[in-house]
Amino acid sequence: MLKDPISELTNATSGKSIASDYVNIGQFTGLNFYENSYAVIRQADENSRRANAPQSASEFLQAVALDRRFAEEVVARALGVFDGQLYVWLVIRELNTDLTRSLFELKSAIEQQSHGEFEIHVEPLGHREIEELMPTGFILA
């Protein structure tokens, strides 16, 4: 049976939600009041957006699969957590700035819609095998 990559990743993040980290006020000491307040608000907002990241990434992958512009060019997709951030790793057939930009545009639209933040990375296949371009620990989606 195929495993759901999103569920796999949720489990991979040590069984807890990415957003379950509390805002650590202590880490902001030494900043001035404005910077401190801004940093605390930003951290709380980031935690919330990370909680919705798996759902947003899932919606992004569905949208990529359904969009004709991407269907022929995106040859592989993978999911993984790097440096605490959920990443969607995409391999496209050739270096393509417009297509890459469109993928970032789609990501942004989905993030705004579902209030979840994730990262994407787009790489050309070139003369490599897909497996060679996948970061360690990422799961093909």
Add this chain to the structure above:
Amino acid sequence: VATASEHIARGRRNEEVAASLPRGCADWRITVTFYAAVHYVESVIAGHGMRSSDHRSRQSYINAIRELRPVAIDYQTLANQAWIARYRADYDFNDASVQGEVTKTCALLGKIKTGLGI
């Protein structure tokens, strides 16, 4: 902490360097162009009395600061292409078949500058 005008000056210098690179340095052209964009974005962040500690924190500021949001997509695209230029040692950015893409990638800087009013 660098001021907004110091960041703009550094961004302009990076642009000049990118323009002066000889043929066969397309990967560096993209990389230096990206670092020009980094300084232009930092100039806005500095205008708010803050600075980024790394690429991640810069991205957070881009999401959070209203003036930076219009350039977010172009900046992320340029950052993505610059990552490939820096780390994909097997990818030949000097190949004739990708020169159009190199030009398109570097042209994103113009859109970023326009978006930031620079």
